[in-house]
Amino acid sequence: MTAGSPVAPVPVDLPEVLDRCRALVRPAMEVAVGGLHPWVGEMAGYALGWCEVGGAPAAAPGGKGVRPALAVLGAEAAGAPGRTGVPAAVAVELVHTFSLLHDDIMDGDATRRRRPAVWKAYGTGPAVLAGDALFALAVETLAGAPDGAAALRRLSAALADLLRGQADDLRFATRPWTGPGRVRPEAYRTMAEHKTGALLGCAAALGALLGGAPRATVDALDRAGRHLGTAFQVVDDMLGLWGDPAVTGKPVHADLRERKKTYPVLAALDAPHPAARRLAELLESDGDPAGAAALAEAAGGRAAALEEARRQVAAARTALAAVPLRAAAAAELDALPAFLLGRAL
Structure with a gap:
């Protein structure tokens, strides 16, 4: 595939792609986590959706596996075998899980994936310990890969961005909904790119780096x-x-109850619509979250958020089309945005 050319029209069954990548990465994840202290390893397994408290196999499903898939597909897009990206996939998934353990504690979220969060199931101190262990394990995993030094530098930069985004997200909650100090949608976009985008970008980039792709x-x-x-x-x-x-x-309206600034609400507050004023008054009075969600939709927040997601997807596809990638992997990467948008439709 040449730079600037459209993604080849290869039929893609994305669930099958995610399953294939998961099957490639899971054994290496199990080996890595198996080297932890048994109790810490159990907490890690619980966080990853592998087991219940006490270590019994879990009936609950794990995550979607988007980040590990990006690392595997990044390697394949560079023309390397998918297994080349496995150390990157393992490292990024460990960092992601570490960030979720700490994020749930900071946000006070008691559940994740329809189960008690790790800090609720095991205690706050143990959950912090498990998160720290996962981060250390991610560094160890990537350090042992070819080009480990360059890969670690990229992972470190992504982690710095993730922490910057998390700091902004926490501070946004203390800022007013209206007035000079309010959070604008553009500030939210920067926060979201750091908090969520940095690690997804790192996953794909690390896979390509380990696959021998050029810097561009x-x-x-x-x-x-x-x-x-x-x-x-x-x-x-x-x-x-x-x-x-x-x-x-996830519990509905939890973000509103915690005064988290989310894109649909921020966009609604910016809208020239009568419902925007009523929304601002309700939010400032800590009123009914369900009513606030209804007003945000009436003011156009839902439509604006969907349009923003579509703009970001278009930008992702433009970036992919700008460089030469192996056609099959490029088509599979291109199928991911439709999957993400489909969750909101």
């Missing part, structure tokens, strides 16, 4: 993943307001 290709995959991650976060915000908890595994 690695950077393009990083940009594409960042745009994809921003779209992912916007869609996640929509599901938090209007999704079905039985499907998403």
